[in-house]
């Protein structure tokens with residue numbers, strides 16, 4: 001009988017991840033993984049460490065101890081940006097560049113799905129017609145939508161989404177949910193932080209409350 005094919009490595013596998021600030025432990029040790037097709041919801045109150053966790057995972061913040069594997073391979077913090085897509089509180093856009101120039105710049109820096117172009121991505125997030133607008137003229141929600149266009153263009157299978165619903169109207173919340181669902185259907189995975197007080201993606205989701213993890217679906 002032929003051997004069963006090896007199981008795919010998790011998109012993200014975290015072992016013994018701890019973080020302390022000024023020698024005060026904030027979280028950990030944490031052990032969790034994200035499989036292809038799965039979202040992990042990171043919950044906790046204000047100041048619990050959700051943003052810190054995502055920034056440590058994205059390699060934007062030093063000081064985390066433990067092992068982080070991406071698709072089965074240990075990846076040092078400094079090398080992680082090219083392997084995942086991070087959507088933070090601040091959209092990471094350049095205010096003086098136009099919406100389209102920002103996408104062009106970020107895709108040049110971080111890569112782009114070859115099957116997708118910038119204009120369709122702008123249209124998907126509801127920014128058709130805003131391509132030549134400088135980002136400083138966009139509202140907070142429009143900037144968040146532009147950051148979502150960048151996310152949609154990213155070739156990275158793992159998304160780290162910090163409060164992705166912030167500043168979005170109801171259609172924007174539904175847009176995030178559609179994007180997450182499509183990304184997971186295509187074999188991607190996501191970590192999504194939320195206070196739990198409002199929207200969460202309607203997808204196969206496990207829950208990570210900082211300090212303990214439980215299956216909810």
Ligand SMILES: Nc1ncnc2c1ncn2[C@@H]1O[C@H](COP(=O)(O)OP(=O)(O)OP(=O)(O)O)[C@@H](O)[C@H]1O
Nearest residue numbers: 021026044045046047048049050051052053193195
């Ligand atoms: N740059 C910083 N310097 C010092 N302490 C910080 C810094 N950033 C965050 N903290 C502290 O670290 C803790 C965790 O902050 P973090 O932003 O990760 O929490 P959070 O769970 O994302 O909170 P919220 O739900 O309010 O966004 C908080 O006590 C915060 O005050």
